[in-house]
Amino acid sequence: MELSTEQIQELYIFTRKHYVEYYDVQTELVDHLANDIEQISEENPNLSFEQARDTSFKKFGVFGFMDIVESRQKQLGKKYNKILWSIMKEWFTIPKIMITASIFMFFYLLMSLNINIHYLSVLMLILAFIDIFLASKLSKKSKKRFKDNNKKYLLEDIIFKVSAFSSVIIFSNIFNLSAFLRYSESLYTKVFVASLITLAILYSYISLIVIPQKAEELLQETYPEYKFINNL
Amino acid sequence: MGNQKLYKGSLQTIILKLLETNDKMYGYEITQHVKELTKGELQITEGALYPALHKLEADGLLAVEVAKVGNRLRKYYKLTESGTKETANKLEEMQEFLKTMQHLVNPKFSME
Secondary structure, eight states: OOOOHHHHHHHHHHHHHTTOOOHHHHHHHHHHHHHHHHHHHHHOTTSOHHHHHHHHHHTTOTTTTHHHHHHHHHHHHHHHHHHHHHHHHHTTSTTTHHHHHHHHHHHHHHHHSSOOHHHHHHHHHHHHHHHHHHHHHHHHHHHHHHHHHSOOOHHHHIIIIIHHHHHHHHHHHHHHHHHHTTTOOOHHHHHHHHHHHHHHHHHHHIIIIIHHHTHHHHHHHHOHHHHHHHTO | OOOHHHHHTTHHHHHHHHHHHHSEEEHHHHHHHHHHHTTTSOOOOHHHHHHHHHHHHHTTSEEEEEEEETTEEEEEEEEOHHHHHHHHHHHHHHHHHHHHHHHHHOGGGGOO
8 A cells, every 4th residue: 555645744754853854865765664664564454554664664773774874974975075176176277276376375475574473363363254254154044945945955964064164174273373383484384384275265265155156056966856846 | 594794795786787687776676676586585784775875876876866656756776877887897896706706615616
């Protein structure tokens, strides 16, 4: 007997209760459970829907859905990094490399001028604040998206939340780096610090601005169901 | 039921081979198909199947399709072009492996 629409909805709730918060992962599990429940009920017609569901869930082992969620997180995390890396590479080819080089030269020259090292720290602090501002804006946007659709896709979460936070973490560390310059003013130190700052700026710009702008396109490409679910 | 551990390393090859013969399949269908083909000897666990499918998808060997079936959504997997090539490689590797094991386990029969 085919499960009713209400029972399918119940299965979505069931997966959510078992720590699967992403709609894309839920959908695959719901279909699997539904098929199995139908099969179990056919073999044992006396079992209730809940009993058949629990029998099916047991097959997932003691960790339940956790392994599956983790593997999906790992794979989509990799996908995200690939996207980030391919955009990052553009900044090291003509014409964008001119901008990258200018950012690098700006910081390198700033360090070479005989100015108080605190100015650099202040500049880093300002950049860190801009980063936090952009990250919190993204996180708010992600909450609003969830409220509007009531569905959260794993890749969407990575784009809007996870990456934003890693950018903030990188920047707070770069801020500490400028202290490094107090101990050494060699050419290598300056080149090293200026390169790291340049990379951090690029990373932040890409993860906080470029990729979120492409979010819809990336989600449609990853999830064939994305388009027609949102049009339902 | 045989020793499931022995099958573990071959899961990806099994999935690829199934998809080569069946065009497109969904997760539950794969578990049932394997059970049927091996007469219950091999039962792919849910906790192993989906991570393997997700990995193959991430590696670009499988593509996904989603269709509405009745009142629910179903995710189908099928081979990509590079998936088809990789299936041939993996099957060849598997043949080699079986041959080597045969030599090791049963040296008498492998004298050529």
